Amino acid sequence: MMKSLNRLPWAIWPRFHRNDDEHLSPYYTFQDYRQTWGMTIFILMSTALVPLVIMTLIYYQLIETSINTESLLRTERLASNARRAVTFFLEERLDALTFAVNEMGYERLTNPGRLSEVLRNLKLGFGGLTDLSVIADTGTQVSYAGPFNLEGKDYSNQPWFLECQQHNACVSEIFSGYRDVPHIVVAVKSVRADGRFFVLRATLETERLIQALSSYKTGEHADIFLVNREGLLQTPSQFYEGESHHMNIPVPAYSDRTRAVMSADHSDQPILIGYAFIDTNIAPTSFILMVVKQKAGMMKVWLDLRSNINWFFGVSAVIIAMVITLTSTVMVNKIFQADRQKAETMVAAERNCQLASIGQLAAGVAHEINNPLALINETAGYVKDLFTIKQQYKEDPELVEHIDSILDAVDRCGTITRQLLGFSRHFDVQTQPIDLNDMVTDVINFHKKEAEYRDIKIHVDIPETIPLIETDRGKLQQIILNLVNNAFQAIANGCFLDIRAEMDGPEQVRLFIQDNGCGISEDHLNKIFEPFFTTKKEGQGTGLGLSITYGLVQKLHGNITVQSKTGQGTTFVVTLPVHIQKEIQS
């Protein structure tokens, strides 16, 4: 459990290089695996997420455009319906007044009893009328029916009267007038038999109009009201009343048909405005019907849905990113491991080649030296023979001594050439069953005296379960001897040497030779199997010991590795097959 937890960070942030990797770098296919890993993740994420993001944005754009278009259409339709209602309301009353003046004429209408009767009938037919009056062409009210006593009033300067003269009918703005109650004046002009004109005027209550408008109000964020062309509110507005009863949004430009536009209110909130300039077929009016809707209210459903989509998108993106990262890490790691294995094989092959080249060189040198040496040997031997066998030279011991020193030198040269030859071929493999325990004990015996003298504790642990190994006795002995020699040179007096063995599967044995000596620095660790590499002082070591050991282990179809820490000690691990395959031997 703890192990898998420890490995988790490397699954997300893998470690592609170690400190001991430098010597493998030239053999890697990719020089920078972290960059490869990053690029893989970047490309996969781009491929997966960029189209998704673009599609989502396009989808958002389409939805918003569609909702905007639909909202504008709905607002325009609403404004159009409300316009028809207002127009009908006004036209209906203007038509009634026109009918009255044409039917009854000036004389009958100026009869107060008849005028009251007409008012009563109009109230019954349409309702919403307050009073009715007849105004002469001088502007003086000549007859009146209604709750106020306004007879004799002069309207000659009233805008509605002037407009009525001009257009034969008029609809006033909503105003309070003499009675101080908001009302609309509608009036129609008629010409008498004598050529003079008179005006039949009716006062309409605004309550009905406001009610009619309110019935078109839909939703809590919608507002519907009338303004005049200067933006003065004619009916109350729930949200858009500004200073001096003016609406706080701009007056729209004139259009003869109903329109809907996008705009912003005084606090910069987006709104939809549907508007219509109201004109009756009898008289023009100064009314503009305004339908205002807050866009946020209309978009609420979409915004909620978009929020859900965003959440879904976010979670999906995170899952995709995690899957891509983990997959890329695993795949790049596998490639890295394979590449590392390849690089290690290349390094080992190069090392073998190096050893083989040096071996060939050594063999060549040895062969060339050996023949002259043999000749020196025989010649010097002959001279010595002359001195020892022939009687006349027997009395000259000094000469014999010199000859002996020549022979001694030749003998030493012979030893060197034998060693060089041994390095090149390590001789051929001759297998026999070996008891590892006996072998180690034999080797340790060579060092017994030195260990006692230097107080070095040697601990051997080779279990009885380790089977007999079929291998070359001489070579295995030399391998163990070299490694033990090496350890003895590395450890100080009083240290320990631990030799143990274990099975590595049924066909391989692992031999550990561990010391707690000075250790090997990381810089040197990669080079210790290279020929002629030595850390000893000049003349004290040839630098061939461990490379010969390496070659010998290879010859026995085994493998040797080393782990070391400066100041803590070194462990050599030799892995050998229990049986060497005969065909490989040859």
Added chain:
Amino acid sequence: MKHYDLLIVDDEQRYADMLAKRLGLRRLTCKVCYDGRTAIEIIEGEPFPVVILDLRLPDIYGTEVLTRIKQCRPETAVIILTGHGTEKDREQCMAHGAHSFINKPLDIDRLVAMMARIKEKSP
């Protein structure tokens, strides 16, 4: 006809002559030749109890000479004396009936002792 104690076959003339001289001082009579064909001719012409044979000869490889000697004179003890002997060479020579296999440089006393033993065993 003079009977020799041994035949030395080695392409290194000075070496062969010197070895013959040293053995001569030890009362062993030696005939010397420097190539494989001459060696075979000599052996076919007369018997030698011992032949000291180098492996790398200029005309025929030493093992071929060894084979021919053993075919012609099976009783002859052939001592291989070589400067470049491998373990494989040793195995091959021993399989072809060589008496022993010695690497150069040579210990003359060991060779003399070996020849004495051969002489003792021969009928």
